[in-house]
Amino acid sequence: MPPRIRGSSCQPQLLLNCIEPVPATSLSSSAALGPLRRPTTSSAPRCSQPFSTTPAPQVTALRRKFKEWCEAKQQLREPQRGQTNYVSQFIPVSESGMTRPDMPFPANKHFRSERVLSEKAREMIWRDVMVNGMPLKAVSAQYSVDMRRVAAVVRMKEIEKKWERENKPLALPYASAVTGMLPLAHLRQGEDPFEPINDIHVHSYTMQQLFVPTSESREFTRADAAKAFGDRILPPDQKMRIPELVQMEKNIHAGMSPQEARDEFVKAASESEKAYAAKQQARLQAAEDRKVRVDSGRFEFRFEKINAEDVGPTGRARRGVGWRYGVPFMDRKRGELKIPTSVE
Amino acid sequence: MVVKIRLARFGRTNSPFYNIVVAHARTARNSRPLEVIGTYDPIPKKDPYDTTGRLHKDIKLDTTRAKYWIGVGAHPTETVWRLLSMVGILPPKHRPGAPSTTAPKGQANEA
Numbered sequence: 001m002p003p004r005i006r007g008s009s010c011q012p013q014l015l016l017n018c019i020e021p022v023p024a025t026s027l028s029s030s031a032a033l034g035p036l037r038r039p040t041t042s043s044a045p046r047c048s049q050p051f052s053t054t055p056a057p058q059v060t061a062l063r064r065k066f067k068e069w070c071e072a073k074q075q076l077r078e079p080q081r082g083q084t085n086y087v088s089q090f091i092p093v094s095e096s097g098m099t100r101p102d103m104p105f106p107a108n109k110h111f112r113s114e115r116v117l118s119e120k121a122r123e124m125i126w127r128d129v130m131v132n133g134m135p136l137k138a139v140s141a142q143y144s145v146d147m148r149r150v151a152a153v154v155r156m157k158e159i160e161k162k163w164e165r166e167n168k169p170l171a172l173p174y175a176s177a178v179t180g181m182l183p184l185a186h187l188r189q190g191e192d193p194f195e196p197i198n199d200i201h202v203h204s205y206t207m208q209q210l211f212v213p214t215s216e217s218r219e220f221t222r223a224d225a226a227k228a229f230g231d232r233i234l235p236p237d238q239k240m241r242i243p244e245l246v247q248m249e250k251n252i253h254a255g256m257s258p259q260e261a262r263d264e265f266v267k268a269a270s271e272s273e274k275a276y277a278a279k280q281q282a283r284l285q286a287a288e289d290r291k292v293r294v295d296s297g298r299f300e301f302r303f304e305k306i307n308a309e310d311v312g313p314t315g316r317a318r319r320g321v322g323w324r325y326g327v328p329f330m331d332r333k334r335g336e337l338k339i340p341t342s343v344e
Numbered sequence: 345m346v347v348k349i350r351l352a353r354f355g356r357t358n359s360p361f362y363n364i365v366v367a368h369a370r371t372a373r374n375s376r377p378l379e380v381i382g383t384y385d386p387i388p389k390k391d392p393y394d395t396t397g398r399l400h401k402d403i404k405l406d407t408t409r410a411k412y413w414i415g416v417g418a419h420p421t422e423t424v425w426r427l428l429s430m431v432g433i434l435p436p437k438h439r440p441g442a443p444s445t446t447a448p449k450g451q452a453n454e455a
Contacts, residue, residue, distance in 0.1 A: 301403055
């Protein structure tokens with residue numbers, strides 16, 4: 001049975017008490033509404049929340065003190081541009097005084113907000129790569145910015161410049177507001193390195209303790225160690241993003257002047273990038289060679305040459321072409337990833 | 345029994361996708377065929393980052409097996425004939441621009 005409205009709460013007097021009193025100036029003739037504007041009587045409870053059953057927020061001592069503190073702090077009312085303005089800046093939490101400026105939460109000293117590249121730094125990276133033609137690896141090593149980030153900065157800058165050429169509006173006020181509130185890295189000389197650039201992913205296979213018998217006379221290198229951990233484990237020299245830096249340090253150690261070693265490094269980096277580009281180009285060319293393009297007027301039909309025997313003896317091999325027989329297709333199953341992998 | 349080269353429709357509602365199969369003529373459309381020699385995606389697609397708006401259709405085909413099956417007397421359906429004629433395995437049946445053979449005589453004389 002649904003809940004009933006009690007008769008006593010439907011009294012006209014109670015309902016009228018819940019309506020906010022109209023200011024007298026807005027009424028032209030008070031005589032017509034005279035009987036309705038009766039003074040509130042003490043017998044009826046005053047209704048402060050006419051349309052909501054949520055209780056009004058209680059003004060506690062803590063809340064009052066917080067409000068007073070907020071009003072007393074100048075920084076909270078007028079945040080300064082060019083710095084983070086985190087609360088932790090004016091709350092002493094330790095005996096040594098204020099916390100570091102990159103700590104947003106004063107009680108959580110492990111949470112640090114990372115620096116972002118400033119507009120000038122990004123422009124500098126883009127200029128080095130696209131105008132001066134330096135290899136990505138050299139730019140990454142020069143500014144201590146991860147190679148993937150360098151590539152991303154260049155891509156984003158290219159889009160930005162394209163939009164400028166097309167007179168598309170840029171959200172510059174938003175960008176400046178956000179960068180004004182974040183810790184920035186300007187990539188100047190003498191500044192702390194922005195991030196580690198040559199980190200190596202630690203494969204879980206290499207986390208185990210291993211005893212490999214080997215003869216004393218044999219030179220046991222890192223490549224041998226990798227082979228001992230597994231057939232597919234790469235030695236660290238092949239896993240790092242910029243292995244040319246190792247050679248540069250070796251050259252300096254062998255007595256080469258730093259400037260000369262750096263030139264060698266840039267040369268090697270450039271060559272490795274050229275080799276990578278050539279490999280990509282060859283891959284694309286091979287894919288193109290497998291194709292025959294026939295233009296029918298409306299559409300271009302692209303015939304790709306395949307091998308029908310890739311399906312294997314059971315017809316279920318992964319490399320096989322076409323919809324498979326006898327196996328469910330899980331594309332609509334719950335929990336399957338349905339994120340598109342290409343944008344058109 | 346006649347061996348045909350035909351299409352087997354897979355995919356979903358409103359998003360067809362065909363296997364180009366070699367199968368006996370009297371077997372069901374999506375039953376396991378003698379061989380899958382390719383696929384045909386009939387939905388026209390754009391190239392990524394292409395601004396010209398040109399559309400293309402992707403077909404995968406094992407031309408060697410297709411030639412073999414034609415050589416041993418498999419009958420391609422009309423659609424498969426059209427596809428195979430594009431890569432020169434079969435002569436085209438309907439040529440764009442060629443005079444229509446089905447047109448009535450009177451119209452042909454007027455033209």
